Amino acid sequence: MATIQLDNRGLQPPEPMVRILAALGSLAADDEVVALMDREPHLLYPELERRGFTWEFDGRDEAFVLTVRRVTA
Amino acid sequence: MTLAAPGRGPALALVAPFFLAAPLGLALAGLILAFSNGDTLLAINAPRTVALTHAAVIGWLTMGIFGAVYQLGPAVLGGRLVSSRLARVHFFVHATVVPAFVWTFWQWDVRLMGYAASGLVLSFILFLINAFPAIGTLRRGALPARYLGASLVMLAVTAGFGITWAGTLQHLWFPVTMGRLAGHAHLGLLGWLGLTLMGVAYQLAPMFNVVQRKRPVAGGPILALTVTAALGGGLVLMADPGPWVRLAVAAAMAAGPGAWGIEMLRLMLARSRRTLDVQGRATFVSLGFLVVTICLGLLAAIGKPVSPGHEPTRLLLGYGIAGVSGWAGIMLIGNSYKILPFLVWYHRYRQLAGIRPVPVVADIYSEGAARAVLAVHTTGTIVAIAGALLGDLNILRAGGLMLTLGAALHMVSLAHIVLAPHAPAPRRIGPGEVATR
Numbered sequence: 001m002a003t004i005q006l007d008n009r010g011l012q013p014p015e016p017m018v019r020i021l022a023a024l025g026s027l028a029a030d031d032e033v034v035a036l037m038d039r040e041p042h043l044l045y046p047e048l049e050r051r052g053f054t055w056e057f058d059g060r061d062e063a064f065v066l067t068v069r070r071v072t073a
Numbered sequence: 074m075t076l077a078a079p080g081r082g083p084a085l086a087l088v089a090p091f092f093l094a095a096p097l098g099l100a101l102a103g104l105i106l107a108f109s110n111g112d113t114l115l116a117i118n119a120p121r122t123v124a125l126t127h128a129a130v131i132g133w134l135t136m137g138i139f140g141a142v143y144q145l146g147p148a149v150l151g152g153r154l155v156s157s158r159l160a161r162v163h164f165f166v167h168a169t170v171v172p173a174f175v176w177t178f179w180q181w182d183v184r185l186m187g188y189a190a191s192g193l194v195l196s197f198i199l200f201l202i203n204a205f206p207a208i209g210t211l212r213r214g215a216l217p218a219r220y221l222g223a224s225l226v227m228l229a230v231t232a233g234f235g236i237t238w239a240g241t242l243q244h245l246w247f248p249v250t251m252g253r254l255a256g257h258a259h260l261g262l263l264g265w266l267g268l269t270l271m272g273v274a275y276q277l278a279p280m281f282n283v284v285q286r287k288r289p290v291a292g293g294p295i296l297a298l299t300v301t302a303a304l305g306g307g308l309v310l311m312a313d314p315g316p317w318v319r320l321a322v323a324a325a326m327a328a329g330p331g332a333w334g335i336e337m338l339r340l341m342l343a344r345s346r347r348t349l350d351v352q353g354r355a356t357f358v359s360l361g362f363l364v365v366t367i368c369l370g371l372l373a374a375i376g377k378p379v380s381p382g383h384e385p386t387r388l389l390l391g392y393g394i395a396g397v398s399g400w401a402g403i404m405l406i407g408n409s410y411k412i413l414p415f416l417v418w419y420h421r422y423r424q425l426a427g428i429r430p431v432p433v434v435a436d437i438y439s440e441g442a443a444r445a446v447l448a449v450h451t452t453g454t455i456v457a458i459a460g461a462l463l464g465d466l467n468i469l470r471a472g473g474l475m476l477t478l479g480a481a482l483h484m485v486s487l488a489h490i491v492l493a494p495h496a497p498a499p500r501r502i503g504p505g506e507v508a509t510r
């Protein structure tokens with residue numbers, strides 16, 4: 001299982017979304033993308049769903065963390 | 074950890090009409106200013122001035138804010154619209170009622186004014202049904218959502234007084250004194266427009282100018298202060314108080330936006346993105362007009378002794394133009410060049426992102442055209458303020474014409490964003506790449 005780490009803080013919209021979607025292209029079944037964010041990416045979620053991914057968002061601390069994985073059957 | 078429900082971006086066809094129609098309100102207000110007559114400099118409640126005011130605040134700023142709330146609520150604050158169809162009906166109702174409402178003021182036809190005012194109340198109700206869930210107030214305590222929640226309540230209060238004033242103009246229940254006029258006006262200007270723009274700026278200014286090192290420190294207290302001042306001050310003004318109380322109310326009303334302005338300046342100066350685009354420039358220009366608005370507002374509250382030509386109307390008019398066209402208007406213009414291009418990007422390119430090269434938001438609007446709009450509008454605003462303060466009708470009219478020209482340029486430039494095809498510029502984002510602009 002591999003983890004692709006992205007630091008998406010300090011980027012203008014929609015760059016964080018584009019970086020995450022670009023990273024997903026090479027994601028194997030067990031891999032995950034973990035992205036540090038400035039804010040919750042509400043508009044990314046429908047696109048993740050459409051491309052067959054699932055996600056968790058941790059918004060408790062100052063740096064928000066989004067984790068994305070492939071939906072497993 | 075929370076598993077978030079999928080967000081739903083509002084349709085471009087739903088939001089874009091609000092942004093495209095808003096400059097028509099500004100163009101109308103500019104034209105009315107261009108047709109100012111002697112009364113404009115003598116009475117702040119002259120029919121043409123009240124028509125001009127509502128064309129600007131309801132036709133232009135409120136129309137634009139409607140679009141911004143429908144877009145930013147679901148996109149940034151995680152709320153949802155109850156019904157997209159309702160929002161479309163709302164656009165139709167608002168776009169139809171506003172010109173009629175403004176016309177009844179121009180003609181000072183108090184009977185028709187009542188009907189048009191009822192249509193406007195309907196428009197606000199349709200908006201509020203969608204707006205409260207759209208900003209997700211109940212689910213999250215984010216600062217912009219709290220500002221927007223408070224401003225929506227203020228819109229309802231303002232409209233409540235507005236329809237009452239329209240009713241009494243027709244049925245003569247009681248006179249609309251200058252104090253009652255000022256109370257309704259400030260509930261709308263500070264409570265609705267001010268709070269909304271302050272809240273939206275807390276979200277968009279750091280987001281698009283990339284402010285990471287500093288966070289807002291006084292957003293909550295400023296909100297409490299502004300709500301108390303707008304509501305309490307608005308009600309006190311309605312009792313037609315003497316000059317000292319008026320001055321105290323003016324100082325209380327200025328305190329919140331003043332503190333917010335300092336906070337915005339702090340955030341903007343700490344930005345990582347040093348090159349200012351039109352939104353960053355507009356933020357600074359708008360803050361400059363906030364200072365002018367506060368100074369003129371305090372002088373207007375003192376009244377006759379400090380009024381140019383001993384005519385308080387001129388000071389009040391200059392103050393209104395600075396606040397509406399300068400502070401609030403320029404903030405809205407700047408943010409339009411982020412909100413609308415992002416929405417277009419989202420609808421046209423998100424499905425391709427990460428798969429093929431896609432343009433960045435900066436490719437979707439013309440920075441040159443946007444800056445031209447900002448320059449013409451800012452000049453028109455300064456000329457109109459100067460015309461009001463100098464008591465010179467010709468300068469005032471010239472300012473009105475420039476504002477109309479700026480509005481026309483703005484509308485063409487926004488229409489281009491929505492309708493034109495966008496060729497990605499050479500520094501477009503490809504799969505795995507990051508644009509650095």
Ligand code: HEM
Pocket residue numbers: 117118119122123126127130131190193194228231232233234235236237238239242249254257258259260261262265266
């Ligand atoms: C249903 C909605 C509204 C109605 C029916 C309404 C009605 C009125 C009426 C009848 C007056 C003039 C009173 C007079 O001169 O005797 C007035 C003045 C004014 N209203 Fe409204 N209003 C509404 C909403 C708003 C909103 C939302 C704002 C601000 C955002 C606003 C800002 C003002 C201002 C600034 C004035 C003073 C205009 C001047 O002195 O020239 N109004 N309104």
